[in-house]
Amino acid sequence: MNILVIGNGGREHSICWAISQNPKCENIYCAPGSDGISEVAESINIDISNITLIIEFCKKKCVDLVVIGPEGPLEKGLSDQLSSANIQTFGPSRNASKLESSKVFAKKVCKSFNGLTARYEEFDNIESAKKFLNSTTYPIVIKRDGLASGKGVTIVENEKKAIKTLNSIFKPDSKKEKILIEEHLTGEEVSLFIISDGVDCLSLGSAQDHKRLLDNDEGPNTGGMGAYSPAPVLTKEIEEKAILDIVKPTINEMEKRGTPFKGILYAGLMICDGLPYLIEYNVRFGDPECQVLMMRLGGQILDVILDCLNGNLKNSRVNWANDHALTVVITSKGYPNEYNRGSVIPNLSKIKEHTNLKIFHAGTKKRSGLYYSNGGRVLNVTTRGENLKEVQRLAYRAVSKINWEDGFYRQDIGDKGIKN
Ligand code: AMP
Ligand code: GLY
Numbered sequence: 001m002n003i004l005v006i007g008n009g010g011r012e013h014s015i016c017w018a019i020s021q022n023p024k025c026e027n028i029y030c031a032p033g034s035d036g037i038s039e040v041a042e043s044i045n046i047d048i049s050n051i052t053l054i055i056e057f058c059k060k061k062c063v064d065l066v067v068i069g070p071e072g073p074l075e076k077g078l079s080d081q082l083s084s085a086n087i088q089t090f091g092p093s094r095n096a097s098k099l100e101s102s103k104v105f106a107k108k109v110c111k112s113f114n115g116l117t118a119r120y121e122e123f124d125n126i127e128s129a130k131k132f133l134n135s136t137t138y139p140i141v142i143k144r145d146g147l148a149s150g151k152g153v154t155i156v157e158n159e160k161k162a163i164k165t166l167n168s169i170f171k172p173d174s175k176k177e178k179i180l181i182e183e184h185l186t187g188e189e190v191s192l193f194i195i196s197d198g199v200d201c202l203s204l205g206s207a208q209d210h211k212r213l214l215d216n217d218e219g220p221n222t223g224g225m226g227a228y229s230p231a232p233v234l235t236k237e238i239e240e241k242a243i244l245d246i247v248k249p250t251i252n253e254m255e256k257r258g259t260p261f262k263g264i265l266y267a268g269l270m271i272c273d274g275l276p277y278l279i280e281y282n283v284r285f286g287d288p289e290c291q292v293l294m295m296r297l298g299g300q301i302l303d304v305i306l307d308c309l310n311g312n313l314k315n316s317r318v319n320w321a322n323d324h325a326l327t328v329v330i331t332s333k334g335y336p337n338e339y340n341r342g343s344v345i346p347n348l349s350k351i352k353e354h355t356n357l358k359i360f361h362a363g364t365k366k367r368s369g370l371y372y373s374n375g376g377r378v379l380n381v382t383t384r385g386e387n388l389k390e391v392q393r394l395a396y397r398a399v400s401k402i403n404w405e406d407g408f409y410r411q412d413i414g415d416k417g418i419k420n
Contacts, residue, residue, distance in 0.1 A: 002027045002062050003302075005041065006048055006078065007069030008034045010329075010362035010380040011287035014294035015069060015301070016041035017358065022299030024306075029061065035371070036361020048073060055085045064088060067305065071284050075101040075147060079263075090305050092263035092283045096254055099261065099281040103152075103180055104145050106281045113249035117278040118183040118270075126170035132181060133162050144169060145178035151221070155184060187272035188416075189279065190231045191289050192242055194267065195304055196251050198260030200313040201243060202304060205296065205320075206234040207289035208417060213336065215412040222336045223377060226413030228326040228388060229292040232420040233271055242269055242276035250281070262308065288327050288380050291360050295325035295384045326391040326414050327382040328399050329362070330407045335376035343373045343406035351398055356384045359398070378407060388417050 001024050005016050012030055017040045020028045031054065033043025046053045058066065066082055068074055068091030077094035098105040110117045118141070123129040142165050144152035156162045169177050193204040208231040213219035234242075247267055254261040266282040266289075285293065294301060300318055307316035332339035345364070348371045353359060360382055363375020381402070383394040392414035399409055 001025055001064040003029070004044075004054075004058060004061075004063045004066045005030045005069060006054075006066065006073055008032050008037065009069070009287055010360040010377065011285055011290040012069040013037045013040070013360040013362075014291040014358075014380075014382070015067060015285070017360070018294035018298055018301045019067070022302040024302055025299075027061070029057075029063070031057070034361055034364065034374075035366035036364050048078075049076070051078070051081045054078075054082070055087065058082070058085075058087045065090065065305070065309075067091065069284060071097070071100055071147060071282065074263075074283055088309060090263060090309060092261055093259065095259035096261040096263070097283045098259075099250070099254070099265070100283040101147050102145055103143050103280065104178055106278075107180065109250055109253050110246070110278055112253050115246045115249060115278055116275060118185050120180045120182040122178065122180055124176065124178050126166050129166050129170075129179065129181065130163065133159055136181070138162075139184040141180075141182040141184050142166070142169070143180045143182060145180070149223070153221075185270045185272055185277055185279070187270045187277070188233045190234045190269050190271060191227075191286055192234060192239065192247070192267045192269055193285065193289070193293060194243070194247050194265045195308050195313065196261055196263070196265055197308045197311055197313040198255055198262045199251070201247055201251060201265075202308075202313055202316055202318070203239065203243065204264070204301075204304070204318065205229055205293055206231040206239065207286065207292050208233070209286060209289055210410060210413055213410075215410055220336055222331075224286065224288045225329045225331070225410045226327055227286070227289045227292050228324065228391070228414050228417050229289070229296060230324065232417055234269070234276075238271060238274065238276050242267065246276065246278050287362075288329055288377075291327045291380045291382045292325035295327075295358065295382050296321070296323055323384055323386065324388045324391050325382065325384045326388065326395050327360075327380045328395045328409050328413050329377050330379040330381065330399065330402065330404065330409045331377050332363075332373050332375070333406055333408045335408070339376055340406070341372070341374050343404075345371045345373065345379070345402065345404045345407070347402050347404070348379075351401055357394060357398055358382045373406065388414050392418070
């Protein structure tokens with residue numbers, strides 16, 4: 001098969017790496033890809049917002065399957081457009097992507113079957129939101145409705161911060177905004193990944209993300225500083241309950257509405273007193289959670305995607321090894337605020353990758369045989385092994401060998417899982 005992956009980050013690097021291990025894959029392309037991704041797939045430097053160019057490319061190269069990585073193109077309807085051009089595409093439709101692109105929509109779907117989620121109120125103007133504050137107890141969570149690259153959620157501890165947050169959202173000259181004000185849940189967060197063909201569901205495993213910049217979950221939110229899989233906090237029983245009480249009813253509700261969900265459903269869950277609460281849905285693999293899932297799934301990912309597209313998910317299986325995977329994200333110093341690009345990572349080429357150690361590139365550029373930083377999140381040092389302790393040791397050994405002086409990373413990825 002000829003396969004095109006859409007995206008350019010560490011997530012897409014890991015997807016290309018995993019798919020290319022499946023013997024069914026003859027040629028793999030990635031648009032726009034990156035220099036790092038070019039080590040496993042041919043990067044195609046085209047503007048992915050230009051549907052005509054993507055279709056032209058698919059026809060020219062006889063592409064049999066397109067896999068869409070990020071949420072942006074899904075929200076814009078890339079999956080619908082490619083399917084209309086008779087190009088087999090893996091990724092939910094624009095309407096089904098609303099589970100991620102509108103938090104209000106996701107809440108309403110969850111409410112339709114009384115799924116466990118934080119209590120909430122919806123507002124479209126600052127006056128009524130402020131009025132609501134008079135009757136609330138803190139902390140509360142204020143969420144913008146639309147996609148916000150991880151910057152749309154603020155946890156506020158008092159009224160002063162709540163008003164400041166509302167003022168920054170409802171600016172006098174800004175477009176119409178919708179927000180949710182939610183009850184603050186305490187517990188342990190975990191990500192559950194489900195593949196669905198619109199009717200059936202199959203679990204692709206769990207992962208624990210590390211969203212905060214600093215050790216012990218301190219500092220500002222980021223896109224994700226590391227992950228490990230599986231996440232021990234999601235026991236078999238809790239996972240089954242989450243699928244039965246939240247995920248399956250969501251899939252049923254989407255079908256009932258005439259907008260079946262076909263793709264990867266990423267449920268962000270909070271485990272409170274042994275029960276899974278839905279925090280949010282995403283409609284694609286998480287980044288960097290995908291990197292640890294791909295490390296464990298390898299070439300099988302292509303088989304489950306094909307089963308899903310062929311309506312055969314019911315009979316599909318994942319053969320899990322008794323393994324663990326972990327990834328440490330190395331960022332540019334300064335991320336998630338301002339940072340410099342173009343710093344050389346001199347020791348990167350000295351790292352010997354093998355089946356249990358892969359370095360996925362999130363933001364690099366190659367010049368004269370050397371990699372330079374080219375983004376906030378730069379590298380994902382990803383390992384696989386028999387237990388969490390081993391994969392943590394292996395990953396940090398590689399990170400310290402890279403010893404990149406303009407880089408930053410958390411030192412505690414995996415600690416929580418080892419304690420559990
Ligand atoms: P989201 O973009 O909805 O995943 O929110 C980003 C982060 O905010 C989540 O990963 C949680 O850490 C936190 N968060 C969101 N909603 C809640 C909630 N209701 N209670 C506690 N924390 C929350
Ligand atoms: N790592 C969080 C996300 O991909 O949304």
